[in-house]
Structures are given as C-alpha cells and as structure tokens.
Amino acid sequence: MKHAKIYQATLKKWGAEAQYDQAVEECAELIAVLKHFRRGKVGEQEVVNELADVTLMVGQLTYMFGPGKVEAAIDEKLAKLQQLLEK
Template sequence: MLKDREIYRRTLAKWGEEAQYDQAVEECAELIAALKHFRRGKVGAERVVEELADVCLMTGQLAFMFGEENVRAAVRAKLEKLSDLLENS
C-alpha cells in the first residue's frame, strides 16, 4: 500500500496543482452541502462522514503542497489561541 505522501506526489504528477486546488474547493462545497442537509434531517451522519473523509484527504494533499511543517506550525498557533480564549472567557 502506498504511503500518503507518495499518493499525494503521484496525484500531483498526474493531474497537477491547479486541478487539485479545484478538487479541494469542490470537496469542501460538498461537505458544506452535506452538513446543511444533515441539520435539516435530509441525510444521515454517514453522508457527512463520507464528505468529511474527502475533505480530510484534500487537506492532507494541500498540506503536502504548501509544506506540512508550515501547516503544523499554523495549527499549533491556532490551538494556542483557542486555548487562550477558553482559559480567558
């Protein structure tokens, strides 16, 4: 089985960065729609989970494209900010 980074590398080689940006936007839009439908009782949780999995794959690929350490650092900073908000509210 291929490792995530190898899959991301091969995906970029096959379809290119621009296509993957567009795919990420499409997957995010599908998750948004699924969440809206879930709140209205039109779809079950399994639909949201499927769309969330697609978004997770795309965010993994975007992190690969933009630099995984850059993303990890940004996430750490955001978590620290959230922690401060929770402590001070």
C-alpha cells in the same frame, strides 16, 4: 508524511491547479451535506463520507504547501484557542 506517495502521484498526474479545484469542490460538498444533515435530509454516513473527502484534500494541500508550515500554523491557532477557552 503518511500518504506522501499518493499525494505526489496525484500532483504528477493532474497538477496543482486541479488539486486546488478539487479541494474547493470537496469543501463545497461538505458544506452542502452539513446543511442537509441539520435539516434531517441525510444521515451521519453522508457527512462522514464528505469529511473523508475533505480530509484527503487537506492532506494533499498540506503536502503541497509543506507539512511543517501547516503544523506551525496549527500550533499557533491552538494556542490562541486555548487562551480564549481560559477567559
């Protein structure tokens, strides 16, 4: 996994509970900035910055729960999406 060392270090320093809380906070910030973007109150860069934060937290959570499990779930969901697109 690309950033495994830093993910491991964050878990060691702050623990799993803090990482769960941080992920929730970053997702909430992305939600808020997307609402503001749709209304023209913020620019694209603000959205990109929040996407980066969420992407890092998704990486952290993926590391915590197991990359193989997450990849398998993604594959299943992509297969379902493909079926929907073909209808």
